[in-house]
Amino acid sequence: MNQGFTVWLTGLSGAGKSTIAERLAPELSARGCSVEVLDGDEVRTHLSKGLGFSREDRDINIGRISFVASLLVRHGAAVITAAISPYTLARAEARRRIGDARFVEVFVRCSLDELVRRDVKGLYKKAIAGEIEHFTGVSDPYEAPENPDVVVDSEIETVEQSVSKILAELAKRGYLTADAKAAVPREVKGVL
Ligand code: ADP
16 A cells, blocks of 8 residues: 655645646546545535634634544545645644654745736635735735745746646655556556
8 A cells, every 4th residue: 555645735825726736636646646635615615614714713624634634644545635724833733643754745835916916716806905804815824834845836837847846755755656657556456
């Protein structure tokens, strides 16, 4: 069985966490990993329904994501989380719970100017107009990681470049045993 690990994507809304998660997942599958994506928006509709955006609620949300990730990692899964996770302390707690050696923190960087220009979900303009309270980066804090394992910059990189950087870090750590072309389907692997 492959060793489990978590790729913990952190960054402002619209920085590219979900996009990167979606593109990284099939790359990991192709390398024989059993992949699960825990996407922030999805988690908030199911696991964390009803939680708001106060610090306390955000910490509870991140705690739930890291709890589920830790269970999956224990069973050898490659987990990708895509949640803003703005607080250093909550991310450190996630690292502790999942295990330092199984936790890859990826800072998805993008300037506020570019995010306002993109405004993927139309939320920045509303937040700047004062219509949304607790909006990370505008009316709520974002504590950028000081020592992330990988930094990707969606302002200057293509999605492919960002995904490649993450794959390189995972390979360097020895998490990826098979390369994409040589990847053997899991069913076949079982009988070899
Ligand atoms: P988040 O999950 O962080 O809120 P999304 O993935 O939903 O962000 O949106 C990011 C937007 O930025 C998408 O429209 C995506 O196409 C765009 N984008 C541009 N360059 C990149 C990049 N290098 N990596 C990820 N997203 C990018």
